[in-house]
Each structure stands twice: as structure tokens, then as C-alpha cells.
Amino acid sequence: MNLKSFLWEYGEKVPGYDVTVINEREARAAAGILGILGTIIIFVGIGFNHIIAARVYLAFLWVDFTLRMISPKYVPSLLLGRFIVQNQKPEYVGGLQKRFAWTIGWFISLPMVYWFVLNWDITFYKVLICVLCASLMFLESAFSICVGCMIYKAITRKDAQYCPGGVCEVRIKEPIQTFNPLQKVIVALAMTGLIAGTYLFLAYEEPKTFFGEFLHEAVLTKAQLQKEKDAAYQQQLDNEFGDD
Structure with missing residues (x-):
């Protein structure tokens, strides 16, 4: 793999798509798995001061996001997600914006590794970082809202292709989507x-x-x-x- 393909061809090549893509169903399933585990850790592990549970989870989370930045092929949570939704029809989204979103997740998880894995020092504001990470995963798994993908579009100032839920497409809301x-x-x-x-x-x-x-x-x-x-x-x- 050369540098150009590593930077600009993240994901899989699928016939009919102009860019490399990720199966959004797998990504949402993986986010749900990590999110529910994170919620359990926050409210049970930290709540009852079980330090080892939080340390193991946060170390795994950091490793998982590190692997996501390199390649989605061998990421534990994504493979678990694939196993769960393997009988569902794939929903393809652009790979680059997903990598950007997961890179944000890596940067969020990095200080948590220092605060809670290497040097246990819990404060309210540090726990809020954990809550932020869990909230982003909840938004992705429950509502297919990829905040990182939106940031990617704002930074690059160009329309990303194949966004989750089709949010990158300019369209008029259907009547069932509006509010009286x-x-x-x-x-x-x-x-x-x-x-x-x-x-x-x-x-x-x-x-x-x-x-x-x-x-x-x-x-x-x-x-x-x-x-x-x-x-x-x-x-x-x-x-x-x-x-x-």
C-alpha cells in the first residue's frame, strides 16, 4: 500500500461507488457495542469504584480507535458489528469522513488513557469527556448522526459523498419528517x-x-x-x- 492509497482510499472499493466506502450498518453496530459498554463502565465501574473495569475498557477503546485510523478491516468492534448485522443489506457511506470522525474519537480517548489507565485521577470534568465520547457513539448508533462527518464537511468545504442517512444530499424534507x-x-x-x-x-x-x-x-x-x-x-x- 502506497502513501496516496493509504490517505485517500480508506475503506472498500464497491462497484457503483466513486469512492471507497464503509458499511454504515457495521459502524453503527460497533458504536452501539462500545457505547453500551461505556455506559456500564461509567455508571457501574466508576460508580462502585471498580478501577480495573474502567482501565480495561478505556485501554481497549484507545486501541480500537487506533486501528480504525489505520484500516477498518481488523478492528475488533467493527468485526463484532459485522457479525451481528451480517444478514442485513449493507448501507455504504464514504470512508474518508468516517476515518476523520474516528480520528476525533481517538483524540478524545487519548487523554482518558492518561487520566484513567496510566494515572487514575477522576474529576467531574474528566468524566464529562467520557460522557462526550459515549454520547457521540450513541448519536451514531441510535440516530445515524455522525458528528465527525459534519465537521469533516465544514473543514474541507466540499460536499462529502455518501454520508450516513444521506445528510450530505441537498433535499427537501418529506411531509412525514416535518413538525406541526x-x-x-x-x-x-x-x-x-x-x-x-x-x-x-x-x-x-x-x-x-x-x-x-x-x-x-x-x-x-x-x-x-x-x-x-x-x-x-x-x-x-x-x-x-x-x-x-
Whole structure:
């Protein structure tokens, strides 16, 4: 393989396509596999302080993305995805924008290797990087939204070919894809409810795990935290001296 083919012919050559392509169904399946594993690690591994589980997963994630930048042929998660969707009709997308997106994933995973694999040092903002990575994989697996592909198009200033879901094609939405005013209100209320509900749960429910306490403190202001500590201290005093 020469340098030119390595840089500009990422993926497979399929008859009828002008560029090398990736099977999007495999990519989405792989993203789903990595995403659900990442979610389990965040809420169970880190939540119960099982450091080894997080370290193994994040090391695997970095290796997986490293292999993706080189070639998609021998990437463990993509091969698992192929096994799962092998009986489904392939959906081909351009290879170069997928490589660019996966390169972004590699850069996101790189600091996580240092923070959590080589030098365990957990903070709220570092965990947000993990959440970002899991969110990008969720968007790809659930909605076929490739954020990296969109960034690729914006940087190169040219239309990418064969994007996931056909988002690179200029087209008019069909009636079933549009929203009437009532539907827009329902979407807005649903999104507001999800955000508000998540905040209220994290802020006011008593945390049961290390990670739960971590998130609880993260969503509160310093004044709220101090008020909470004062209330806990007062409760302790009442318990000790209330009968005197």
C-alpha cells in the first residue's frame, strides 16, 4: 500500500461507488457495542469504584480507535458489528469522513488513557469527556448522526459523498419528517422535562454511590453545598443532643 492509497482510499472499493466506502450498518453496530459498554463502565465501574473495569475498557477503546485510523478491516468492534448485522443489506457511506470522525474519537480517548489507565485521577470534568465520547457513539448508533462527518464537511468545504442517512444530499424534507406547531410544543416540553427531571433527581435525591455523590455535588452551587453541609451538621447535633 502506497502513501496516496493509504490517505485517500480508506475503506472498500464497491462497484457503483466513486469512492471507497464503509458499511454504515457495521459502524453503527460497533458504536452501539462500545457505547453500551461505556455506559456500564461509567455508571457501574466508576460508580462502585471498580478501577480495573474502567482501565480495561478505556485501554481497549484507545486501541480500537487506533486501528480504525489505520484500516477498518481488523478492528475488533467493527468485526463484532459485522457479525451481528451480517444478514442485513449493507448501507455504504464514504470512508474518508468516517476515518476523520474516528480520528476525533481517538483524540478524545487519548487523554482518558492518561487520566484513567496510566494515572487514575477522576474529576467531574474528566468524566464529562467520557460522557462526550459515549454520547457521540450513541448519536451514531441510535440516530445515524455522525458528528465527525459534519465537521469533516465544514473543514474541507466540499460536499462529502455518501454520508450516513444521506445528510450530505441537498433535499427537501418529506411531509412525514416535518413538525406541526403542536408537535413542536410536545418536543420542547419533552426536552425540557428530561433536562429538568435529570437536574432535580441529581440535586435533591440522596446519592447512594460514590459516583452518585460525585454527580450530586457537581450540579449544586457552592452556596447550595454549604447549606446542605450545614443542615447535615445540624441534624447530627440534634441526633446527639436532642434528648438532653
